Amino acid sequence: MAVDALDTRILRLLIERPRTSVREYARLLGIARGTLQARLDRLERDGVITGTGPFLSPAALGHPVLAFVHVEVTQGHLDEVGDALAGVPEIVEAFSITGGGDLLTRVVARDAGHLEDVIQRLIQLPGVVRTRTEVALRERVPHRLLPLVEAVGRAAGAPQESGTGAHSR
Structure with missing residues (x-):
């Protein structure tokens, strides 16, 4: 257009x-x-x-921790895992990607312990092989x-x- x-x-x-x-x-x-x-x-x-x-602020909603979680998925299960991710409220975005992993999620959490709980929930989803997490320290360029x-x-x-x-x- x-x-x-x-x-x-x-x-x-x-x-x-x-x-x-x-x-x-x-x-x-x-x-x-x-x-x-x-x-x-x-x-x-x-x-x-x-x-x-x-536009809402996850931090103002009590979730100041931001992390990017790469999710590796068993071959052939991308759609099922993607659907399951939609059921995790702390995942505010998820994308199919190329490179290191199959999915990239943007996750918010109350604190480091809560982030770990969310990651553990992701690891237990059927079709998830492993995750890799990167915690954001500071926003340098806002959306x-x-x-x-x-x-x-x-x-x-x-x-x-x-x-x-x-x-x-």
């Missing part, structure tokens, strides 16, 4: 001002509300916009998409505006 200059401006506003009304977005962009709504509908339909927030949106916009010929920085998700 091609994202043009107007789409890029819309996406920038959605990222920088997520709690703004559609009417206010249209005013800020200088376009009709109907035009904006049609663009938003298309961006959602095409899978560019996949959600509307809120963000604004730089990507800006790069897409540059490629589409969108005019660049300075961002706020604080809400560049």
Whole structure:
């Protein structure tokens, strides 16, 4: 799906001002509300916009420990293990990968002991051969998409505006 200059401006506003009304977005962009709504509908339909927030902090929910757990799976059991991972609430993301392991999970925990309990639960899942865990010490680049949106916009010929920085998700 091609994202043009107007789409890029819309996406920038959605990222920088997520709690703004559609009417206010249209005013800020200088376009009709109907035009904006049609663009938003298309961006959602095409899978560019996949959600509307809120972004939650696992640490604020009492789970400040973040680890990446590589899971090696018995050949032919990837789907079953993937389905089982969905039943572990501390797994906030899981991906099939190439390289060292079959799955990469992002796991949150209350503390080191809780992390160990989660890993032990993973090891006991049918089809799991072994795990390898890497604990994150500090977030260096928070999840963000604004730089990507800006790069897409540059490629589409969108005019660049300075961002706020604080809400560049």
